[in-house]
Amino acid sequence: MTVGTVDVMLPHYGRLDLVQETIRSVLAQDDPAWRLTVVDDSGPAADDALARWCAALGDERVRYLRNPHNLGINRNFARCVELVSHEHAVLVGSDDLLLPGYVATVRAAFTAHPEVGVVQPGVEVVGRDGLPARTLADLSKRWIFAPRATGVLGGEDLAVSLLRGNWLYFPSLCWRSGPLRRTGFRPGLQVVQDLALVLDLLLAGERLLVVADPVFRYRRHEASVSSAHAADGRRFAEERAFFLDTAARLDAHGWPRAARAARRHLGSRLNALTRLPGALRAGAGAGTLARHAFTR
Incomplete structure (x- = not known):
């Protein structure tokens, strides 16, 4: 149809x-x-x-x-x-x-x-x-x-x-x-x-x-x-909480590989890492970006 x-x-x-x-x-x-x-x-x-x-x-x-x-x-x-x-x-x-x-x-x-x-x-x-x-x-x-x-x-x-x-x-x-x-x-x-x-x-x-x-x-x-939320780290604070919650939901659903991918959230970490130099120069959000990029 x-x-x-x-x-x-x-x-x-x-x-x-x-x-x-x-x-x-x-x-x-x-x-x-x-x-x-x-x-x-x-x-x-x-x-x-x-x-x-x-x-x-x-x-x-x-x-x-x-x-x-x-x-x-x-x-x-x-x-x-x-x-x-x-x-x-x-x-x-x-x-x-x-x-x-x-x-x-x-x-x-x-x-x-x-x-x-x-x-x-x-x-x-x-x-x-x-x-x-x-x-x-x-x-x-x-x-x-x-x-x-x-x-x-x-x-x-x-x-x-x-x-x-x-x-x-x-x-x-x-x-x-x-x-x-x-x-x-x-x-x-x-x-x-x-x-x-x-x-x-x-x-x-x-x-x-x-x-x-x-x-x-x-x-x-x-x-x-x-972009604005990424620049000062707000994006990644939200993403980190989301990925941890999602990992728990996926484990409960029986999708262990997806749960591991949520805990690792590689792409989001890489995005935070690429923005870290700019945040250091601007003097805003660097701590949030670094925690998101490097903390499991």
Whole structure:
């Protein structure tokens, strides 16, 4: 059976110009079977520029909603999940871009593999200026941690792979809405909420399909929340607690190899280690980074 409309959920907080680029990339899809929902978490004091701009588009597939008060990252993502009404959805970052073939590619993927819960399409990484970027984090994802083959992955093997180093690009993932709503985001998490969600789905028996076609453009820049939290060590304090808790859950589930990978969390340690020189120069967060990189 052919997959229907894809809900493009856009949790927004930040620059107007970047979110406008994201919205334009949705409007430029080759496949018109999408609906875009912008969930603005800027708070009641923000101006109405984005609301007016969305209304002026004159496209009934675009709806704009503003939260009555600022929810924060985790709860705004949860709000987006609550608002999903079609069978498949993507939670795109408000500075990322869907390339023109994105919707057609994920619809074809789910049509061919209706048994999977998540699709990871091919991704291009760009910097703040929109030009191709080759960061250490992305090179590690591609050449060290990501599987060499495309296709359907799942179970403990996929959990081990992701816990060694999370090679997914969360804003590009397209989800089957039923499992996404049933599982949802763990309350209280911010920078690691994406990995937690995927692992929870794996524990529930869901599988992931990796597609090679590059149909998404992920923007990597230091102004992002994950980069800012990594710079001062907050990211790694959250990650350390998450990995220890996850290891215990995986042991209880009967996945000992995945539990060991969670305790080691190699990719996260390497990320902290690469940021340690900058933290030492800045005089902030070095202790947290060092503990995360070297303490078992």
